[in-house]
Structures are given as structure tokens and as C-alpha cells.
Amino acid sequence: MDEKMSDMNGPMYGSHRECFHCGAPSSSFIRNHVARAIQCVNCRAMIEERASSLIEHKSLSQSEEILCVVTPDFVTEHVLPNDLENDPYITRNFITAFRNLVPVMDPVYFPSSRTFSGELVEMERIIGDAVYSGYVGYNGRALRTAPGSMPLNSTSSASAATAGDTRHTIVAYFLISDAAMELNIPNSVVELAVYIFRRVLGSLVMRNRPVETLAAASLICAIERAKHRKDVIRHRDVESILSKLPDWKDVCLSMNENSKDVEKYLILVNQKLQKGKAKPSSTLLSMATSMGIKLKLPETIQERARSMLTRIIELGVCSRRNAVSICAGALFLSAQTDDRVKRTQSEVAKCTGTSEVTLRKVCREIIDRMEDIEAASDKNGRLYDDVKGDGESRTVVETKDKRQRKISGKENSEDRALSKRNEKSKGIKRKATVEVSKGITKSARSERIEGQSLLEDPYLTVLLAASAFHKHRNEMLPPLDLIVNANSSEDKKFPQKFTPIELLLSVPPPPSPPKQNTSNT
Numbered sequence: 429m430d431e432k433m434s435d436m437n438g439p440m441y442g443s444h445r446e447c448f449h450c451g452a453p454s455s456s457f458i459r460n461h462v463a464r465a466i467q468c469v470n471c472r473a474m475i476e477e478r479a480s481s482l483i484e485h486k487s488l489s490q491s492e493e494i495l496c497v498v499t500p501d502f503v504t505e506h507v508l509p510n511d512l513e514n515d516p517y518i519t520r521n522f523i524t525a526f527r528n529l530v531p532v533m534d535p536v537y538f539p540s541s542r543t544f545s546g547e548l549v550e551m552e553r554i555i556g557d558a559v560y561s562g563y564v565g566y567n568g569r570a571l572r573t574a575p576g577s578m579p580l581n582s583t584s585s586a587s588a589a590t591a592g593d594t595r596h597t598i599v600a601y602f603l604i605s606d607a608a609m610e611l612n613i614p615n616s617v618v619e620l621a622v623y624i625f626r627r628v629l630g631s632l633v634m635r636n637r638p639v640e641t642l643a644a645a646s647l648i649c650a651i652e653r654a655k656h657r658k659d660v661i662r663h664r665d666v667e668s669i670l671s672k673l674p675d676w677k678d679v680c681l682s683m684n685e686n687s688k689d690v691e692k693y694l695i696l697v698n699q700k701l702q703k704g705k706a707k708p709s710s711t712l713l714s715m716a717t718s719m720g721i722k723l724k725l726p727e728t729i730q731e732r733a734r735s736m737l738t739r740i741i742e743l744g745v746c747s748r749r750n751a752v753s754i755c756a757g758a759l760f761l762s763a764q765t766d767d768r769v770k771r772t773q774s775e776v777a778k779c780t781g782t783s784e785v786t787l788r789k790v791c792r793e794i795i796d797r798m799e800d801i802e803a804a805s806d807k808n809g810r811l812y813d814d815v816k817g818d819g820e821s822r823t824v825v826e827t828k829d830k831r832q833r834k835i836s837g838k839e840n841s842e843d844r845a846l847s848k849r850n851e852k853s854k855g856i857k858r859k860a861t862v863e864v865s866k867g868i869t870k871s872a873r874s875e876r877i878e879g880q881s882l883l884e885d886p887y888l889t890v891l892l893a894a895s896a897f898h899k900h901r902n903e904m905l906p907p908l909d910l911i912v913n914a915n916s917s918e919d920k921k922f923p924q925k926f927t928p929i930e931l932l933l934s935v936p937p938p939p940s941p942p943k944q945n946t947s948n949t
């Protein structure tokens with residue numbers, strides 16, 4: 429044993445010379461005194477478990493008793509007959525001794541220590557907290573959760589799920605580790621898979637959902653992540669381990685799952701693992717307020733910055749920036765709109781505690797998405813300028829036209845979609861616009877919204893424009909539906925194929941009453 433110990437760099441813990449998960453030498457093992465386990469520092473896996481015990485050894489001991497015999501001088505002649513020949517006991521004053529050997533099994537105790545497989549303690553490490561925090565009770569229902577043991581963000585209804593979650597976690601752990609054993613997947617991937625499973629479980633109701641499929645999806649997700657993340661597999665020969673990782677279809681086969689179902693759950697898992705968008709936290713808005721007060725900005729500007737912030741967070745703009753710099757950017761840009769309260773970059777940076785460089789970057793990010801931010805926040809056109817960084821300046825001028833379109837955003841998008849969809853219609857529309865005055869285009873547009881499905885047809889668009897044109901002039905005109913029908917059916921009243929100009933001419937001029945009167949008389 430001493431020779432063995434001297435080979436190692438340090439004391440030898442347990443019976444293994446190297447970690448069988450990551451190949452680290454036993455010098456990187458530590459003794460976990462609480463769990464009496466031996467753990468690899470490199471990959472955190474539990475190698476084996478120790479149990480001290482008192483070994484009882486029963487040894488045969490013989491106790492020797494000396495039995496002395498002394499014959500009395502006087503009794504023998506009365507008790508024993510004298511005719512016994514050569515009887516040594518008859519001899520007077522005979523002294524002798526017998527040796528009495530008593531064989532006894534005596535227990536001997538040795539303090540000892542055993543090591544055994546670390547599978548159990550490894551399971552405890554990975555899912556232990558799930559098991560201990562939840563009560564796996566009758567029918568999977570928690571009895572009553574102590575207020576302290578509930579996670580901070582859970583509601584009362586969520587406490588009932590804890591017990592179920594525990595069962596699901598245990599089931600998933602065994603499913604995943606079985607499949608991993610079969611497919612030779614490293615332990616650290618199993619750990620990640622269980623972690624993913626629990627992450628998804630935290631925000632998913634498992635009622636009527638198969639745990640097995642979610643477990644399979646978690647394992648596949650973990651394998652894929654292990655391929656791209658450097659920190660999952662900690663092995664000396666990462667490349668060979670990575671090349672041996674199984675295909676996801678193999679995992680489905682091994683876990684006996686339908687690959688289509690697994691695919692569905694993979695999408696779900698990926699959705700759940702995505703970083704959630706931050707809610708517009710009151711702290712961010714209050715931070716903006718306090719910063720605004722510090723900068724001595726008027727309330728209107730502060731309000732503008734706050735509404736901008738709300739949208740920024742909703743849209744996930746500047747998601748990489750910290751709260752302070754986002755606040756500073758929003759305040760700076762809001763202040764730019766009013767010459768009286770304009771602040772310089774250095775002023776804002778100094779007051780809010782950000783660097784000017786960061787401020788410029790944040791501002792640029794906000795300005796890049798300004799159209800989206802502005803679209804919902806408010807309808808006032810603004811001028812954003814004076815963001816000069818790295819020698820370039822950007823000016824976002826919202827023209828009146830742009831604003832106008834933004835107010836009726838829906839209409840605008842339809843306009844765009846239409847014009848994109850049909851280049852041909854564009855030309856026709858332009859023709860129509862030549863004929864029809866500005867006011868009419870406006871009313872035509874409002875007509876169009878009513879008959880959305882008609883927008884596909886460029887001719888009908890023009891028809892509607894023409895209809896609006898006549899309405900504008902308070903002239904007699906065929907009703908809208910008639911015009912529409914005219915284009916689709918064989919109505920005699922209108923030529924089947926017509927140009928916009930023809931159409932305009934085809935509408936009969938209204939009868940003018942004064943003229944008729946003169947002709948009659």
C-alpha cells in the first residue's frame with residue numbers, strides 16, 4: 429500500500445487511479461466528507477462512495493484452566509474400596525493437575541472502510557435537490573408545502589406541481605442515464621440533459637404530456653449543445669468523444685420514441701430555453717426618472733424617455749446593454765428633441781455614470797430601431813440628430829409623409845404589400861392617379877379597406893378609385909358592388925376589359941336638371 433501511495437502525486441482516495449468520466453488522475457479527487465463520497469474536481473462527477481464500518485472478526489481463542497487434584501488423606505478408605513489396583517487416586521497425598529482447554533469464539537473488531545459504486549451518490553448530486561424539495565406522496569400530490577421550502581417565484585398552484593415534477597425528474601433521470609449507457613454518452617451530457625429537462629419542466633405543465641418524449645428531446649438538445657459548447661465535455665480527448673456522440677435519430681430509437689413527436693418536443697425545449705425577454709421593470713423606469721431629475725430634465729422629456737424605454741424592452745433592443753446605459757441613451761435621445769433642454773453626451777454620461785462610448789453605442793442601437801420604437805409609442809414626429817460618434821453622424825428625420833403613413837399603419841402595410849405583390853398594378857394605379865385628383869385617392873383608399881380581398885386585382889383598385897372619384901363629384905354613379913360584379917360577371921353594362929380611362933369615360937355623365945328644363949321648354 430505504501431508503494432502504491434508513493435506512486436501517486438498525492439494521497440490516494442478510493443480505489444480508482446483515474447476518473448473514468450474525464451480521465452483526470454486521482455490527484456484531482458477530493459473526499460466529500462459530508463456525503464462520504466469521492467468526487468472528481470475536474471468533471472464534478474462522483475467516483476465512488478465510502479462507507480466506514482466496524483468489521484467483526486471472530487477468532488478462536490482457547491482459555492486454559494488448570495484443575496488441581498489433591499487426594500485427601502482420610503476420606504478414601506471410607507469411600508473407595510481398597511481393591512483397585514494401581515489407582516493413583518488412592519495414593520495418599522497424591523497431587524496432580526488437569527489442563528482444561530476451553531475453545532471460545534472471541535469477537536475482534538476492526539475499523540474499516542469500503543468503497544462502492546458512485547452511481548447513487550451521482551444521482552443524488554444531479555437530482556437530489558428535486559427529490560428532497562418535493563414530497564413524492566400518494567398519487568403524486570404534495571401534502572402541504574412549507575412556506576420556506578417553496579421556490580421564490582412559485583405561486584400556490586405551482587406547489588402542487590412540485591411532487592409531480594419530482595416524479596417526472598426521477599423518471600427522466602433513469603430514462604436518460606439508461607439511454608446514455610447504451611449509446612456511450614458521457615456523464616456530463618447526461619447531467620446537462622437532466623438540467624435541461626428540469627428547466628423545461630419548471631415552465632411547462634406536464635399534464636397529458638409524455639415524460640419520455642420530453643426526456644428524449646432534452647437528451648438530444650444536450651447532445652447538440654455539447655457539440656457547440658466547450659464547457660460540457662471535460663475530457664482529455666474531447667474530439668474523439670464528440671465524434672462518438674450519437675445522431676438524434678439513434679437517441680429516438682434507443683429511447684423507443686417516435687422521431688416526429690421528439691421533433692415537436694425539441695421545438696418546445698428550444699423555445700423554453702430561449703432567454704426570456706425582460707419585462708419592463710419598474711426599477712428601470714424609476715431609474716430613468718431619478719436620472720432625469722438628476723439631469724434636470726422636464727417631466728415631459730422624462731415621460732417620453734420612459735415610454736421609449738418600455739418599447740425598447742418590449743422589442744428587445746439593446747438587450748446586451750446594462751440598465752444604466754439604456755436609461756442614459758433613452759434620456760439623451762428624448763432630450764435631443766427639444767433644443768431648450770438639450771444635453772450633451774458628456775453631460776449625460778457624467779451624470780448617469782456611463783462612458784460616452786457606451787452612450788453613443790446605445791444611442792445608435794436605439795436609432796437603428798427607432799421606426800419600430802416610435803411606431804407604437806407615440807405619433808409625434810421628431811428630429812433625432814447630433815449623435816456623432818466615430819466621426820459619423822446620423823440624422824433620422826421623420827417626414828410629414830412618413831408620419832402620415834404611420835398613423836394608419838395597417839393601411840400602409842397593405843399598400844406596401846399590394847405594390848410589392850403586383851408590379852403591374854403599380855403602373856395602372858399611377859395612371860389612375862393622374863386622372864383622379866388627390867382628394868379622391870384618399871377616399872379611394874378608404875374604400876379599399878372595406879373591400880380588402882379585392883385588392884389583389886389591379887383593375888378593381890382602379891375601379892374603386894373611379895367610384896370614389898364620382899362620389900367626390902356628387903355624381904350619379906353605379907353602386908360599388910355593381911362595379912365589382914361588372915368585372916367578374918358578364919354584365920352588359922360595362923365592357924369586360926377596360927382601361928381605367930375607359931372606365932372613367934364609360935360612366936355616363938349625370939343629367940343636369942337645369943339643362944333638361946331648357947330643352948323641354
Ligand SMILES: [Zn+2]
Nearest residue numbers: 447450468471
Ligand atoms: Zn472526472
